[in-house]
Amino acid sequence: MASSTLSAPVMQKGIHGWNPCARISSNARVNSHRTLNCPLSMSTVRKPLFFRAHPASINPPHVSASQRYSLDTKKFPVSCAGKFQLDDVIESQQFDTDILNGIFEVAFEMEKIEKNSPGSNILKGYLMATLFYEPSTRTRLSFESAMKRLGGEVLTTENAREFSSAAKGETLEDTIRTVEGYSDIIILRHFEGGAAKRAASTATIPVINAGDGPGQHPTQALLDVYTIKREIGRLDGISLGLVGDLANGRTVRSLAYLIAKYKKVKIYFVAPDVVKMKDDIKDYLTSMGVEWEESSDLLEVASKCDVVYQTRIQKERFGERIDLYEAARGKYIVDKKVLDVLPKHAVIMHPLPRLDEITVDVDGDPRAAYFRQAKNGLYIRMALLKLLLLGW
Amino acid sequence: MASSTLSAPVMQKGIHGWNPCARISSNARVNSHRTLNCPLSMSTVRKPLFFRAHPASINPPHVSASQRYSLDTKKFPVSCAGKFQLDDVIESQQFDTDILNGIFEVAFEMEKIEKNSPGSNILKGYLMATLFYEPSTRTRLSFESAMKRLGGEVLTTENAREFSSAAKGETLEDTIRTVEGYSDIIILRHFEGGAAKRAASTATIPVINAGDGPGQHPTQALLDVYTIKREIGRLDGISLGLVGDLANGRTVRSLAYLIAKYKKVKIYFVAPDVVKMKDDIKDYLTSMGVEWEESSDLLEVASKCDVVYQTRIQKERFGERIDLYEAARGKYIVDKKVLDVLPKHAVIMHPLPRLDEITVDVDGDPRAAYFRQAKNGLYIRMALLKLLLLGW
């Protein structure tokens, strides 16, 4: 599907006029494929839902209660209140704060669905194709678990690059046209930047970008922001320390991009000289009114932050300069000393995999949020599958 | 299962005498594995069903209405009218026109099942093993989608050649005896001609050949014939242009073999000299009373055909003679000029993957049928799974 950057998450009118529960019948493309009745209770208008604060979170005085959300899922268990604004999920630029908040509400509903037995069946009869041109087992399993937790089914290929057809010279577009005949949604991982956009503009079914080369990995960006929301209870007014490989890390760049959409955000960059944050993101933050500063004192930054986001120094970027890699790698380690100065309500995040940039003795601390963060990837992906296939 | 070439699609008697809905209980081998009640409405005798013409098809004057089919699926939604004549699907020689027409009727029912929500459950509780000794993602995903669209489940192995046991010297027969213990039907792709037949004679559950080396790929042949039926509305009296690599293309050879079973068929061969159709098929066509001629004028052929079936020149067959490959490759291209002369009711087909032997600007024409053809592979495979596991 063609990706679109929406300026406001307004309810779109379907081809027969807007109908709150007709997100499928108003979605001509999905509709051409299969006709669904709303499997769930319905509400005629999508009400502003509220997001419940994380029980462990501390509510800093400068954040009023009304800035946070609490989710009334009894009234809207899984609502059927309209078509999702996006046809595909291709890049972080598609999301404004209203869509983000909506997705986060659905992700929060998904946490409950996932914890309860015997699982949901809202995607029963739907078939997801995970079309991976490079292996990424973590991302693949997360998407496949998401689909199965909602009762859907999965077709998997991890070696699409050696896909006989691709190897014989078939274009990505032709492959997409074939695979869309076998499935209802495509999760694409590709080695080339821009591949997901090309796939989406060909496909008549939704496409989710699960990472395309040096380009985008929007579900990772969403799960990072969702984790801050879940752990700290808010996104406005957040103080964020980004640590490690800021030059090459796709993750921290996307996170900085998305978090800048919220109010009164403060960002600290803590990176070895060889992998400092690049000017494009700094300029963007400035243009968005986000305060940022660079620091070489991890302990001081940690003492002031709601979130310390550690990243791995990527050895593969250093080529033969192993000496530079080794110097950069050991410079900023999150360990017990960091925990000692970290505020009680704050958390440590990491996109994983982690080597030794967070020491293992940190794992037991309740503020070590990185495995919860990985789990949040499941909820975000469940939410996106639900939204793209069923609508709000 | 042992494959058998049936001369007539008569209802076979089960071990307890023929019972129209006892196709499972009369199938001792399947029966030994699991006992099923007919999950569907029943009809005591398999009536001649009629196949509805493709809405877009044009009914040439020399084809009377009675020669075509229209499917009364309300009376026989998915019928339970008897055991399928075949225990396995191994080679094109197993099919006469009565069985073909029956399979096509079921495939047409499958189109409806696939388009409707929330999918069928007629194969719920059945487990299909895709045992692939060489990767073929397109074929594999098509079979797996077919099984899942019918509510069945799938066990997958794409690297059966490196299957620890095969690598250690286990015979195909022993592997089949093990895998049949874990599943209800086996889809076998193998690098050796004849492997499917060996597997079928060992297995006590149905085997479908998904391609065995230079040998057979019968579901591809079936989907090609089904596509002509669906697109043109008939098979008798068809004019067919086979274009491209006719010497090496397993697909065009099988198609010529099957289409010869219909009446008043005319075939044009359009191939570069180095990859002309071989004499065995020509002789067979002559013996079957099929008119054929060779031509080097693609435009003239296209102007007279119901179907132009283009194929890829297979580079791998030319070895070091890249010059010959390049010459052959560029000789017959289906492009806008071919569309200009192609009759309105006619279609372009291609087994895919396609390189540049059909130009991309052809894709948007309604007569470009190759992606619909790929999709028909899904319906044919759904039909075969249903027939082999449940009967008619």
Place this chain on the structure above:
Amino acid sequence: MASSTLSAPVMQKGIHGWNPCARISSNARVNSHRTLNCPLSMSTVRKPLFFRAHPASINPPHVSASQRYSLDTKKFPVSCAGKFQLDDVIESQQFDTDILNGIFEVAFEMEKIEKNSPGSNILKGYLMATLFYEPSTRTRLSFESAMKRLGGEVLTTENAREFSSAAKGETLEDTIRTVEGYSDIIILRHFEGGAAKRAASTATIPVINAGDGPGQHPTQALLDVYTIKREIGRLDGISLGLVGDLANGRTVRSLAYLIAKYKKVKIYFVAPDVVKMKDDIKDYLTSMGVEWEESSDLLEVASKCDVVYQTRIQKERFGERIDLYEAARGKYIVDKKVLDVLPKHAVIMHPLPRLDEITVDVDGDPRAAYFRQAKNGLYIRMALLKLLLLGW
């Protein structure tokens, strides 16, 4: 989960006191993940169930009826009588005869479930992750079939060793912490001895060892003992001939270890000199009061045994000494001559894959039990999945 060697299969008290059907709510770890109601009929106390003798088995006069089991599955279709004693299945040492007998009863119930349509749904909503760091298609398909036969779903990775994260240096423990967020039970195959134990002590969900390097493969050991039980009707008083590569065969060593727990067992070792049974097992058998002797006369041993357990000579252990391999390989072959002297009630077993150490003409004899043995792996794995996820 931390593995534990239990001395007696007593019902454990849950956190709220023992409740016969509260095996899930008393299992805090599983409970933290999902709350289940007992999906099945309940019995307040786990009664001693009886195991029905294999119809084909001959009941030797020295085995009284009370020594065997007959399963009254009408009264306890799939019982809900308490938590399983084990949190994980890691090594053969976890099993005493009471647990073994209990598992075998459940495995026997599973045979019936597997044979009946349309399959069971007792594990519906559960998700199993097969995390294989080395391929083992047979074992993987067996586990995946087991899960699907019970209505559960599967996430698969066969190339976890090249798992981007593992390749980047992620620890097994971190991988487990991620994967446990996506699934309800992990089946681990690893190339390092001890890996399953490490995984189990990290995971908050059950782990089953599907083979870790030269270490353990406990489900193979269980299926071997179960096969003897099913085929011969008893385990006490059994005479067992272990043939082939006794030095390197993990299978025969585990079988000897487990069978020693039963009464009046007699074992004959028949092995080429270069691959004789090692002293550790011999000493262990002696300490357990098991009578054993070495023999070089396969025919004489076969004439006295209830079970002849043949194994493959493992070429890969001989390095460059192909001459030694060839000599060892041809020395003890199970063929028609062995069948001639084998008692009528006795069986031939083999862990598979088999090369030519059992000739193909033996396969048709009803005493050739090796493919039934492979199938029993399915039932044992179904039983373990049921027990670990739902309890007794």
